[in-house]
Structures are given as C-alpha cells and as structure tokens.
Amino acid sequence: MTAEERERSIAAYVALGSNINDREQYLQDAITALNQEPGIVVTGLSSIYETEPVGYVDQSAFLNMVVQLQTVIPAEDLLFKLLAIENRLGRKRDVRWGPRTIDLDLLLYGDEQLTTPDLIIPHPQMHERAFVLVPLSEVLYERQDAAFEFISANLEKLEGKEGVVLWKKAQ
Ligand SMILES: Nc1ncnc2c1ncn2[C@@H]1O[C@H](COP(=O)(O)OP(=O)(O)OP(=O)(O)O)[C@@H](O)[C@H]1O
Numbered sequence: 001m002t003a004e005e006r007e008r009s010i011a012a013y014v015a016l017g018s019n020i021n022d023r024e025q026y027l028q029d030a031i032t033a034l035n036q037e038p039g040i041v042v043t044g045l046s047s048i049y050e051t052e053p054v055g056y057v058d059q060s061a062f063l064n065m066v067v068q069l070q071t072v073i074p075a076e077d078l079l080f081k082l083l084a085i086e087n088r089l090g091r092k093r094d095v096r097w098g099p100r101t102i103d104l105d106l107l108l109y110g111d112e113q114l115t116t117p118d119l120i121i122p123h124p125q126m127h128e129r130a131f132v133l134v135p136l137s138e139v140l141y142e143r144q145d146a147a148f149e150f151i152s153a154n155l156e157k158l159e160g161k162e163g164v165v166l167w168k169k170a171q
C-alpha cells in the first residue's frame, strides 16, 4: 500500500471463526490471504479463543479471533473479497450456523452504518456474540499509533510470504 493510500485508508475489523480440521491453519491461511490482497494491510490481531458453539450447538468447538485491517477497498467490495477467500479455503454452505472451515464476517468499516441487500454494517449479530466481542475489544484496546506503525511495517515485509505465523497463541 502506498503512503497516499495509507493516508486515506479506513480501519475495518473482521471476525474469523473455524471449527473443522486444522482450525489454526485455516485462521492463518485467511490472514495470509487478507494481507496479500492489494488494498488491504493487516494491522492488528487478537489472541485466538477456543469457544463453545453458539446457536447450532451440535458441532465442534470453534477457534475465533478478530483481525484489524487498513483498507482502501469499498465496504461491499471488501465483503466480496471475504466471501472469495472463504470459498478458496473450502467453505461449504450447508447448515445455517453449522460447521465451517472458515467464516469471515465484516464487523466494522470505519464509522460507517450501511444496509444493502448483501451487507449490513455494523454486523447485526456482533453485539450478542461474546466470541466476537471479546477479541474485538482486545484489538481495539491495543490500537495505538506506535504499535500500528510497527505492525504494518512488519507485515509489509512479510507480504507475499506464505506460512508465516502471524498470531499470538491462545493462553
Ligand atoms: N457484515 C457482514 N459480514 C458478512 N456477511 C454479511 C454481513 N452483512 C450481511 N452479510 C451477508 O450474510 C451472508 C451469509 O453469510 P454466511 O453464510 O457467512 O452466514 P453464516 O455464517 O451462516 O451466519 P452469520 O451471518 O450469522 O455468521 C453473506 O453472503 C453476506 O451477504
């Protein structure tokens, strides 16, 4: 991302969830894919949380986390990129709220409020989901200019490299 793009970029927050197979690997692959998209820089990561399934409970435990981005991509296009990454990582849509290799939800996009047929921001269920709010509050709390500069500079160096572990381990 150029300095000019960084200047006009918007902070967005994406929730990640996985409960099939190698859950950590899916989180890592999704973060790598996001960071490789032109117009997106990953600037913050929450810890990974293991969570009991909510809603449809007859399924395995999830790993959940939240990622902070700076992006110049408009919100609806960003959603389509998230859906494309889900598909690339093998996401199938059978059971509503059912098991998934990876789920990417757009939580916040700057301070925009938006309702279109495809996209509602802020994400309508985020307020009732501890598995979203706990990691989200963690990245929001950690957001400081110095850290932001540091993380984004380091992630830029990593851009394009695969298999780099980008997250902190769950305690
Ligand atoms: N903020 C948002 N983030 C992600 N998807 C959204 C958002 N607002 C609306 N949607 C729509 O929701 C649709 C269904 O998403 P998805 O298949 O991931 O649902 P789900 O994960 O089963 O349930 P949930 O939406 O409760 O997580 C998407 O195709 C998208 O158009």
Ligand SMILES: Nc1nc2c(c(=O)[nH]1)N=C(CO)CN2
Pocket: 016, 017, 018, 051, 052, 053, 054, 055, 056, 062, 064, 097, 098, 103, 131
């Ligand atoms: N713990 C947990 N439960 C869920 C999750 C999730 O990511 N974590 N996602 C769902 C569908 O969006 C339904 N239930």
